[in-house]
Amino acid sequence: MSASKLIQLGAFFLGCLLLLSSVQAETSPTWTQATALFKQASFDKTREAVDLLATSHEPQAQQLLQALLDGQLYQHKQTDALALLSDKDPLDLSTGQALGTVNKDDYRKVPINNTLRKYLRSKIGGLSLANPDPKVRLAATTGLLETITPEMLPQLQELASKESDQAVKDALQLGIHLASLSATDKPTQLAAIQALDGNLNPLVRNKLNPLSTNADPEIAKAAQASLRSIENKVSLNASIETLFFGLSLGSVLVLAAIGLAITFGVMGVINMAHGELIMLGAYTTYFIQKLLPNYLDYSLILAIPAAFMVSGLMGILIERTVIRHLYGRPLETLLATFGISLILQQLVRTLVSPQNVPVSNPSWMSGSLEINSVLSITYNRLYIIAFTLLVFAILSYLLRKTKLGLQVRAVSQNRAMARAMGVRSARVDALTFGLGSGIAGVAGVALSQLTNVGPNLGQSYIIDSFMVVVFGGVGNLWGTLVAGLSLGVINKFLEPWAGAVLAKILVLVFIILFIQKRPRGLFPQKGRAAGD
Amino acid sequence: MLLNNKLKKTLLAAGTAAALTWSSLSLAADDTIKVGVLHSLSGTMAISETTLKDTMLMLIDEQNKKGGVLGKKLEAVVVDPASNWPLFAEKARDLIEKDKVAVTFGCWTSVSRKSVLPVFEEKNSLLFYPVQYEGEESSKNVFYTGAAPNQQAIPAVDYLMKDLEVKRWVLAGTDYVYPRTTNKILEAYLKSKGVDEKDIMINYTPFGHSDWQSIVADIKKFGSEGKKTAVVSTINGDANVPFYKELGNQGITAETIPVVAFSVGEEELSGIDTKPLVGHLAAWNYFMSVDTPANAEFIKKWHEFIKSDKRVTNDPMEAHYLGFNLWVKAVEKAGTTDTDKVEQAMIGLEFPNLTGGTAKVLPNHHLTKPVLIGEIQENGQFEVVSKTPEVAGDAWSDFLPDSKPLVADWTGKETDGKPCGNYNTETKKCSGQKYE
Incomplete structure (x- = not known):
């Protein structure tokens, strides 16, 4: 290697070093x-x-x-x-x-x-008003609305004139009106009040409130009128919201009770272990989520048939080993199934854990559907209402249109006659009990999305389930549906002024009084078999 | 016959052996100091209380390795009151009368403490109570090593008021004595700070409540009136999970309406889906995440003892750690385990706490404790956002008109020379233990 080459090499390394240091210096x-x-x-x-x-x-x-x-x-x-x-x-x-x-x-x-998070959001918001993604722009604009001042008007107007996305444009327009509310000249203010009439955004109410006591009577009057119309709209929306809450609570009650409507209503078995069958369904969801950690969004769907199978088979096992020896002896059945419920609870405590287990919500069940600023409906509740109706429809179809349904109804109305007609009543009993238990398992899947999954899950629903079945009329699926939904709605309409604790008590008192008047519930079963 | 003889001999040998062990056992029993552990190992409270039983066993084991106390080994007597409040009183009586324990560490819920209180007073034995509680109590026979309301609730509210500039308050709680008393104190405190009646919303729900839709919707409405709103939660146990889930679903985040909880700790967060809780707050006197050498040592020992490094430590565990070490110090100072002497020796003792300060036993049987506010992180731990210096525990709240004039002083200095747990400074009378 010649000297010149060495020098070249040295210069190259030196250059590299310089380059490196210049990269460092760039910070x-x-x-x-x-x-x-x-x-x-x-x-x-x-x-x-x-x-x-x-x-x-x-x-x-x-x-x-x-x-x-x-x-x-x-x-x-x-x-x-x-x-x-x-x-x-x-x-x-x-x-x-x-x-x-x-x-x-x-x-x-x-x-x-x-x-800091809040501070950061406002800082990033300022930086991202010009972001190419309309969603980011919308978020930035909404963040801006809270701290709006009249000085921002020109900037907002400029942004609005250039904006192409409708949602962002609306938000900017709202910002312009909000800013004009605090303007100093009267016509602008009045026009803004006019424009904001009926707008449900809480910011509008908060801005209008001080204006309703404005020194200028014209502005005060306009603001008051605007506020009144907004309040009317808000209270209407609040009623819709309460109705939705009631239906959602009711659908949970129906879901928990509908399996019992079959085992207790149709077969006459007082199954105190019903709650634990719900719990097994919820635990099945947990295990399926654990088995498929990467498919969180789908595992819930998969959990429905799995929970049906687990709880259904457990139901058949209970029926074959215990309950079939006790038909016609309600007190013994009650005690025996109560014992089974304790055994199942302890089993879960020993085998899984005495603590609650975490069940995640899939992404499509989180969040809410925003209808307007004061009314939003949470997705998980919406899906559960739909799911309840689906389960109810399938079950009605099973009982009314299929051969098994016919046999079930025959056995429940007159066992001896059904047997004489060649129905294998023992098999029908087992299948019916399995069906009711399976539905309980499916209810468990839904409940795992709403409440804690733990060994005590079943206990908190067993009383409510019996309440719904008895209120609706024993042996009547429609009764269970109507009873569950109406109890849910009554409860939710009572809650705002009575509180959660008192509302529950009032509902119980109502049912006690109702049962005094109509011991057979809302829809009593008719016919000869009912007169037993 | 031969066989029979053999059998006889074996039996005889076994019998002698058994007798020997028995006598050596009873001999050992004379040589030990018995420590009662009264925590539910079954039933609804088992989740929380079993951990405390294990903590006590660990502390006792450790003390024995150091040579015990007064030259004697400590012996734990563990009983299970099964989350059954009257059974707590029965088991406490057994511990004192039959097992002759020198001291008892136990209870979690206030109702269990109220249930055993008459037993400890009648039998003149000591109880160390490790959980944050509603205050309004001071017994000669109980040391309250958890937080009084002024060591948890009030500093938390102060933090929200000063740092987050909260103007509207939702006080949400489970319907029983601790939340009701705490909220009464907080309401009075907020009003004394000039908060308007209509800016306070109070709400109670039953144990294990799971349908939070309407309440969360109410909170959302309450919080949308332009003033910064926060929720102060005394919601207990697993009702918290659906509560936070519903908050998340209805779009309430920790930034819009923060929730500060007094009953949510590391143990409660372990094993639940923490995503909807991230950013919400909790107030305690101890967090596992506090980085001090003492805490690292404690966590290490705990993991070794429980043989799992997944288990967390929490505030009531630290309370037991402090209570136990203070008791050991007091016994050594008094030279005996006699209740009256240990009780007097306890007052004024100091012990370094795990988060870097000092716990001092006050004349009203409470401790001085720092108050930490932490934000929940995704891994179930807390990021400390505020820490106060040690606050002296106050048995009788200054914000309730009925208990304002009351003081507790078991040295008698502030109470006319006679030790008293509820001395009325206005009427100059000690109204006795049974004051309501």
């Missing part, structure tokens, strides 16, 4: 300052750093702020380098390059609290 003073502030791990200092970055024109600033908001901003324990660590590729934020695999233990999370 601007603002960035270094922010890094130092983050290092102190105090909320006040973090806030200062956020201020610094939000006003700087650092290319990675917005990404960093977003990472901080999502709780994904980490700082290296030795080098202080800021990094975005998420489930996806880790990212070095000072350069914007991927980091490859990193050891999370080398990093320390930058702590964040609610005050």
